[in-house]
Amino acid sequence: MTRAEVNENFRRFIQKYDTADPKIQLKIVHTMHVADLCDTISDSLHLNQEDRDLAWTIGMYHDVGRFEQLRLYHTFNDAQSVNHAQLGASLLLRGALGPVDALIVKAVALHNVYILPELNEREQLFCDLIRDADKIDILRVNRESSVETIYDLPMAAFQQSSISEPVMKDLMQHRTVDRTHRQTAMDAIAGHISFIFGLVYPKSVQIVMEQGYLRQLLDFPSENPKTKEQLHQIDQEIDQYVKEKIKERAEW
Numbered sequence: 632m633t634r635a636e637v638n639e640n641f642r643r644f645i646q647k648y649d650t651a652d653p654k655i656q657l658k659i660v661h662t663m664h665v666a667d668l669c670d671t672i673s674d675s676l677h678l679n680q681e682d683r684d685l686a687w688t689i690g691m692y693h694d695v696g697r698f699e700q701l702r703l704y705h706t707f708n709d710a711q712s713v714n715h716a717q718l719g720a721s722l723l724l725r726g727a728l729g730p731v732d733a734l735i736v737k738a739v740a741l742h743n744v745y746i747l748p749e750l751n752e753r754e755q756l757f758c759d760l761i762r763d764a765d766k767i768d769i770l771r772v773n774r775e776s777s778v779e780t781i782y783d784l785p786m787a788a789f790q791q792s793s794i795s796e797p798v799m800k801d802l803m804q805h806r807t808v809d810r811t812h813r814q815t816a817m818d819a820i821a822g823h824i825s826f827i828f829g830l831v832y833p834k835s836v837q838i839v840m841e842q843g844y845l846r847q848l849l850d851f852p853s854e855n856p857k858t859k860e861q862l863h864q865i866d867q868e869i870d871q872y873v874k875e876k877i878k879e880r881a882e883w
């Protein structure tokens with residue numbers, strides 16, 4: 632399948648939805664960014680053209696479930712509706728976007744899981760790739776709206792709270808924050824910061840550092856002395872982590 636055909640399949644698919652709806656627009660733009668990021672990461676991994684096209688296609692199809700989720704449930708909240716990644720995979724299996732490889736279906740189905748199951752080498756490669764690309768673009772989207780809007784909480788809630796111990800532990804152990812550990816408003820910000828630890832490829836880490844949003848979060852104007860100290864500690868930890876990750880890239 633060529634990129635032109637994939638593009639055409641995607642266009643035809645989204646025509647069934649209200650493309651004037653800003654929420655739909657947001658997902659179309661996100662899709663384009665993620666597909667582009669799949670290309671950038673594929674380049675850094677020196678993948679061959681066929682695999683680059685495959686990664687790009689996964690980027691184009693990864694969130695098709697979002698459109699159907701919004702139509703059926705009027706929300707992007709999986710907990711309140713349906714797992715959008717599984718919904719997307721079932722749409723693909725039903726041929727909603729034409730014939731697709733099993734590998735594409737698998738990568739789409741697993742793009743939002745907290746921990747990936749056991750996979751073969753190729754599945755792992757493409758799952759890691761789409762998950763990195765998706766995380767990078769989620770940070771771009773978040774940057775464009777304030778934390779108050781994203782979490783529907785007043786600024787004071789962020790400025791006054793501190794980071795809970797289990798969340799701090801996740802960060803210090805270089806893990807993406809487990810959602811169930813989150814208790815305070817600051818924990819949500821810490822959760823965004825922890826996205827950096829979920830990234831697999833050095834190129835992804837580099838892109839996020841260049842994006843600037845992480846810096847913005849680390850410099851969050853907290854009014855709580857404990858939080859200021861916690862953010863400082865996280866900052867140092869990330870600095871070290873990034874240096875090691877970039878070195879990993881130089882050693883390839």
Ligand SMILES: [Fe+2]
Binds near residue numbers: 693694715716742743
């Ligand atoms: Fe998604």
